Amino acid sequence: xxxxxxxxxxxxxxxxxxxxxxxxxxxxxxxxxxxxxxxxxxxxxxxxxxxxxxxxxxxxxxxxxxxxxxxxxxxxxxxxxxxxxxxxxxxxxxxxxxxxxxxxxxxxxxxxxxxxxxxxxxxxxxxxxxxxxxxxxxxxxxxxxxxxxxxxxxxxxxxxxxxxxxxxxxxxxxxxxxxxxxxxxxxxxxxxxxxxxxxxxxxxxxxxx
Numbered sequence: 001x002x003x004x005x006x007x008x009x010x011x012x013x014x015x016x017x018x019x020x021x022x023x024x025x026x027x028x029x030x031x032x033x034x035x036x037x038x039x040x041x042x043x044x045x046x047x048x049x050x051x052x053x054x055x056x057x058x059x060x061x062x063x064x065x066x067x068x069x070x071x072x073x074x075x076x077x078x079x080x081x082x083x084x085x086x087x088x089x090x091x092x093x094x095x096x097x098x099x100x101x102x103x104x105x106x107x108x109x110x111x112x113x114x115x116x117x118x119x120x121x122x123x124x125x126x127x128x129x130x131x132x133x134x135x136x137x138x139x140x141x142x143x144x145x146x147x148x149x150x151x152x153x154x155x156x157x158x159x160x161x162x163x164x165x166x167x168x169x170x171x172x173x174x175x176x177x178x179x180x181x182x183x184x185x186x187x188x189x190x191x192x193x194x195x196x197x198x199x200x201x202x203x204x205x206x207x208x209x
Contacts, residue, residue, distance in 0.1 A: 036188070047202075060089065061093055093130065120149060154179045156181035157188055
């Protein structure tokens, strides 16, 4: 289910501002967290860094920007930025609705951008679903993101994230192609289908295939 955005389809643009929205739960050990950040750092190098800004937001009960939207001059600086991120704060619970709202209101709407038509993307990474989800609030937030030309691709780590409420609602708005699930962090690192699916969803990630 592709959708049209206010400046043409997101997938038709190879220039975008992309936020990695990450929830690593209390169950994630330091070794797995390092694997995750190294893997995401490799993925983040795929877009042309001259055309795309990259940012990172962690979320649990609340959201926090750990890397402001940045236009990296060199690929190695981008990779280094991801490796330097520490997962010191990990939470048992996660509020995805407030995290999505935070990105929309404080990261994208607050950015200094000469091109207001420039599309935005969220790469959502999570290894745990919420025990309770206010489906009305989440549908409303996803609708606002959709209306504001924000595309979403989610990476679920753990089979429990494949068809939970949050995953189902994201796919309801953005289509089945908006999601990939792996059973573990080890499988994520060796997964080709995650990159392929992400590349098919966001054109900017096809730059250096």
